[in-house]
Every structure is written in C-alpha cells, then in structure tokens.
Amino acid sequence: MDTIFALSSGAPPAAIGVIRISGPGSGNALQCLAGRLPPARRTSLAKLHDASGDLLDEALILWFPGPATATGEDCAEIHCHGGRAVIAAIGRALAAIPGLRAAEAGEFTRRAFANGRLDLAEAEGLADLLSAETELQRAVAVSAAEGGLSRQFGDWRERLLILSAQIESALDFSDEDDVPDLPDSFLPAYRLLAQELDVVLDRPGLERLKDGIRVVLAGPPNAGKSTLFNAILQSEAAIVSPMAGTTRDVIERPVAIAGIPFVFVDTAGLRDHTADAIEQIGMDRAAGEVLRADIVLWLGQQGDGPEGAWEIETRADESGSVKDAPRHRLSGKTGEGLEGLTEDLARTASSILPKPGAGAANQRQRELLAIARSALGDAPHPDLLLAAEQLRQGRSAFDRILGNTATEDVLDTLFGRFCIGK
Structure with a gap:
C-alpha cells in the first residue's frame, strides 16, 4: 500500500x-x-x-x-x-x-x-462536522462524529440479532409435529424496536439542518418587504424604493440567528393582475416561494396571506395601526421590534430542526431505516421461517448503514466530500 x-x-x-x-x-x-x-x-x-x-x-x-x-x-x-x-x-x-x-x-x-477505526455513520458525521457553518449544525454533527448515531444503530442491530437467535433456537428445538415456542419477551421486544424506528423516522432529517429554515417575506408591492429583508440581514441585499414593484425577482440570503441556520427570501409584490410580463414572472416565482416556505412573514392586509402565515406590521414608526392583532409590530427602518421577531423565529426553528443528541439521520440512513422498518412490518410473521427473513432484512439494512456492507460508489461519494488532508 x-x-x-x-x-x-x-x-x-x-x-x-x-x-x-x-x-x-x-x-x-x-x-x-x-x-x-x-x-x-x-x-x-x-x-x-x-x-x-x-x-x-x-x-x-x-x-x-x-x-x-x-x-x-x-x-x-x-x-x-x-x-x-x-x-x-x-x-x-x-x-x-x-x-x-x-x-x-x-x-x-x-x-x-x-481499517475499522470508524464506521460509515461516524464518517458521515465527520464530513458534516467539517462542513458545519452554524452552532446547531456543529452540535448535531459532533454527536454523530463521536459515534452517537453509530451506537444507536449498533444497538438496534444487536437487538435484531438477539430476536433472530430466539427464532433460530425455537426452530432448532421443534419437532415436525410441534409448533415452536418463543420467549414471552419476544413480541414486546419486537414491537418496541419497531416503535423506536418510527420515532427516528418521524424526526426531521439532517438535510433540514443543512438547508436551514426557509423564511419568505410576502405581501403586495411597496409593503416594506425589502426594507425588512435588509434589516434582518443588516445589509443592503435588496433595492429599496418608494416605487411599487422594485423587486422583480426572488432574492435569498442565508443567515444564522442564535446559531440556527435560516434562509430569508425577499419576493416580488403580489397583486391580482399586472400588464407587465416581467412583473408577472416575479409574482409567479413569489407564489412558488410561499409554497416552499417553512415560515411566511405576511406584510399585506390582515387575513389576505396564506394559511399559517405570520401577520407582520412593518411600520411601527408611523402613526396608526394597519393590523388589529399582528404577531409582530416592528419597523424595518428603525429596527424597533426586530429583536422580538428574530427571537420568535429562533424559538420556532428549534421546534422544527433536529436537536443535538436526538439522532438526526441523513437521507441515506433514513432510506435504509425505512427499509428495516418496512421489513419488520406491524408484527412478526406467524411462520417463523418468514419471521426470521424479516429480521435478516432488517439486519442487512443496518449493516449497510454502518458500512459493514457498502458499495464502492457509496464510499466514493462520501469520502469525496472531504478535503485533501482529512
């Protein structure tokens, strides 16, 4: 070598x-x-x-x-x-x-x-740690790199092995005319393992953490979207003008708030119709961004926004109140109320994104976990030979997660993410 x-x-x-x-x-x-x-x-x-x-x-x-x-x-x-x-x-x-x-x-x-110094799940965690850009990404990745996920996957695989051994034992000691017996603990242990897989599969995947929470600023033209966008980013990313329709396209910028990754999206103003073909394209793209959003900050008339949108009043520095009960009343010009908005966004994002130590699986791992869960089904098959096959398929999925059986293209893709020298 x-x-x-x-x-x-x-x-x-x-x-x-x-x-x-x-x-x-x-x-x-x-x-x-x-x-x-x-x-x-x-x-x-x-x-x-x-x-x-x-x-x-x-x-x-x-x-x-x-x-x-x-x-x-x-x-x-x-x-x-x-x-x-x-x-x-x-x-x-x-x-x-x-x-x-x-x-x-x-x-x-x-x-x-x-050489067996780390398994595939640990290597994936290390790759994520090297690419982490926010505190939350770092905290989740370091747990995986230190073997947190690997220990969980290994524990599930070991429990599948124990269940398989119990089936094999029952089959070995059965006569042709007898129905083999399993320990009383077999079925509860089987169901508990399946339930634990369901819990992990119901959690947000690791990709949600990499992509960040997508926050879309939406509303009619001249509603103050670009002013608020710039205030949140503390930059002049979007052109601000009193002329309606200044923003014609989607502008997005990543930013970390309280160590949590976000992507803020400024969009073209939405209205019923326009004769301007370019503005119409911008409006269509804005509507698409609203559908993709995790959180929509609605700056238009109260009640006109999409379902679940946060009602935001952006001109707290001016006299009068446009909305009766906005979630946040602030000023993009003076910064009044901005801290409350960002704190609310961080709290909400924390409930959406994976948490450190919670075992956030990546897409490859989730696909294999789903295979294992599907193999187990709702219960073991009454025919113990078929039940043994269910458990074998589950173990095979965990072997692939940990890299005990891994194809070269999977390894090439993973290790190609690392820098030279790592």
Missing part, C-alpha cells in the same frame, strides 16, 4: 503548517527528512533536509506507530512553519521518497474506515 501525505492545516500562509503522513513508509519518511525516528507519540524538534542535504525548515515531528492511530496504520506529522515556500519544499521532498504520494480528498478518513 502507498504511503500518503498532505497538508492538513489551513491553506498557507499561516503561522503553522501541519503535514500528515500515513502508511507503511511513514517512519522512513521522517528518517529521510529528520535523520531519525523520534520516540513514539512525543513531540521532537528536528531540522528537516531534502535528499540533497539542503535545509528545509526546523519543525516539530511526531511518530505514531499503528494500529492505534487515526487511520489504523503507521502515521507521522510534521508541524512546520506555514509559509507557502516551506510547505511546497517539504511536499517536494516527501514526493521524492519512493513509495510516497500526495493524498486524494478524504483518503485519510477512508483508510480509517477501511
């Missing part, structure tokens, strides 16, 4: 650059550059030289003999100065050593999976 190396820290220039090496030639790579192999798992200061003897840098080196390493094989790290030239020079020196090559995206983590 090749020995791989890559820069695992941020792109240079930086104060420190961390270069990872993994594979059977890791120790030799350190000896070639540093002239010695340091004590295992202890930092050591060394001068690094290339094959010609030219000094490359003075760096900290670490040696991790396998298999108790991140990848399950011999590993090494070089903590050098993070300048572009230094990183490039060390990379050239490593590439010149026979048996070493630059790593591909996700190759370190893929080796960790292949």
Whole structure:
C-alpha cells in the first residue's frame, strides 16, 4: 500500500503548517527528512533536509506507530512553519521518497474506515462536522462524529440479532409435529424496536439542518418587504424604493440567528393582475416561494396571506395601526421590534430542526431505516421461517448503514466530500 501525505492545516500562509503522513513508509519518511525516528507519540524538534542535504525548515515531528492511530496504520506529522515556500519544499521532498504520494480528498478518513477505526455513520458525521457553518449544525454533527448515531444503530442491530437467535433456537428445538415456542419477551421486544424506528423516522432529517429554515417575506408591492429583508440581514441585499414593484425577482440570503441556520427570501409584490410580463414572472416565482416556505412573514392586509402565515406590521414608526392583532409590530427602518421577531423565529426553528443528541439521520440512513422498518412490518410473521427473513432484512439494512456492507460508489461519494488532508 502507498504511503500518503498532505497538508492538513489551513491553506498557507499561516503561522503553522501541519503535514500528515500515513502508511507503511511513514517512519522512513521522517528518517529521510529528520535523520531519525523520534520516540513514539512525543513531540521532537528536528531540522528537516531534502535528499540533497539542503535545509528545509526546523519543525516539530511526531511518530505514531499503528494500529492505534487515526487511520489504523503507521502515521507521522510534521508541524512546520506555514509559509507557502516551506510547505511546497517539504511536499517536494516527501514526493521524492519512493513509495510516497500526495493524498486524494478524504483518503485519510477512508483508510480509517477501511481499517475499522470508524464506521460509515461516524464518517458521515465527520464530513458534516467539517462542513458545519452554524452552532446547531456543529452540535448535531459532533454527536454523530463521536459515534452517537453509530451506537444507536449498533444497538438496534444487536437487538435484531438477539430476536433472530430466539427464532433460530425455537426452530432448532421443534419437532415436525410441534409448533415452536418463543420467549414471552419476544413480541414486546419486537414491537418496541419497531416503535423506536418510527420515532427516528418521524424526526426531521439532517438535510433540514443543512438547508436551514426557509423564511419568505410576502405581501403586495411597496409593503416594506425589502426594507425588512435588509434589516434582518443588516445589509443592503435588496433595492429599496418608494416605487411599487422594485423587486422583480426572488432574492435569498442565508443567515444564522442564535446559531440556527435560516434562509430569508425577499419576493416580488403580489397583486391580482399586472400588464407587465416581467412583473408577472416575479409574482409567479413569489407564489412558488410561499409554497416552499417553512415560515411566511405576511406584510399585506390582515387575513389576505396564506394559511399559517405570520401577520407582520412593518411600520411601527408611523402613526396608526394597519393590523388589529399582528404577531409582530416592528419597523424595518428603525429596527424597533426586530429583536422580538428574530427571537420568535429562533424559538420556532428549534421546534422544527433536529436537536443535538436526538439522532438526526441523513437521507441515506433514513432510506435504509425505512427499509428495516418496512421489513419488520406491524408484527412478526406467524411462520417463523418468514419471521426470521424479516429480521435478516432488517439486519442487512443496518449493516449497510454502518458500512459493514457498502458499495464502492457509496464510499466514493462520501469520502469525496472531504478535503485533501482529512
């Protein structure tokens, strides 16, 4: 097997650059550059030289003999100065050593999976952790990366194995003329497992967390949608004008509120009809966005918005009240009432999105959980041979979730999400 190396820290220039090496030639790579192999798992200061003897840098080196390493094989790290030239020079020196090559995206983590250092669900959690942009995304992903989901999946698989063993035992000790008996605990345990799968499948999927809560600002022309949109984003993303119909297309921007991901959408004004073909296209797109929304902030006449929309009065800085009982009365110009709106949005989003530690499954995992749940059905089949097949199909789905049986295209897709050096 090749020995791989890559820069695992941020792109240079930086104060420190961390270069990872993994594979059977890791120790030799350190000896070639540093002239010695340091004590295992202890930092050591060394001068690094290339094959010609030219000094490359003075760096900290670490040696991790396998298999108790991140990848399950011999590993090494070089903590050098993070300048572009230094990183490039060390990379050239490593590439010149026979048996070493630059790593591909996700190759370190893929080796960790292949060597049993983590399962597929943990690897997916790690990928999500690396791509997390909000606090809630980080908290949910770190739970999966640390094995929270894997332990749950593994527990369900183990319980299926126990149920299968009970069926096999009943079949083994039955005579041709006897009806085999199962333990009294079998049926309650079977039903409880099915109910637990239902609970997870009823929860929001992980993709909801990645996509964010979609909040659409809707209403007639000149209702203050763009002003409120800019106030929430604290930017001039949308053009604001007293002229009705300024917004002709959909404008959307992602933003985090209290660590929760949102996508705010400003839309064209809605009215009964228009002779302007471009405005009509904008209105059609606005209507489509309203249908896609998780939350609609309605800025038009009270009661004219879609069912479930939040009634918002946006001109609290002006005299008079347009709505009798708006959910929020605020001013996009002065910011009055804006904090109350954002706090309400955050509370509502928390009830929609997955929660840390709650076991949010991604689409692939949910599809396989659904297969397992469908195989189990509402009850075990009266024919124990067929009931055993139900349980076998369920175990097969969990094996695929954990990566015990995984196709190369699934692995390529997952590990291709990782950066080079991870």
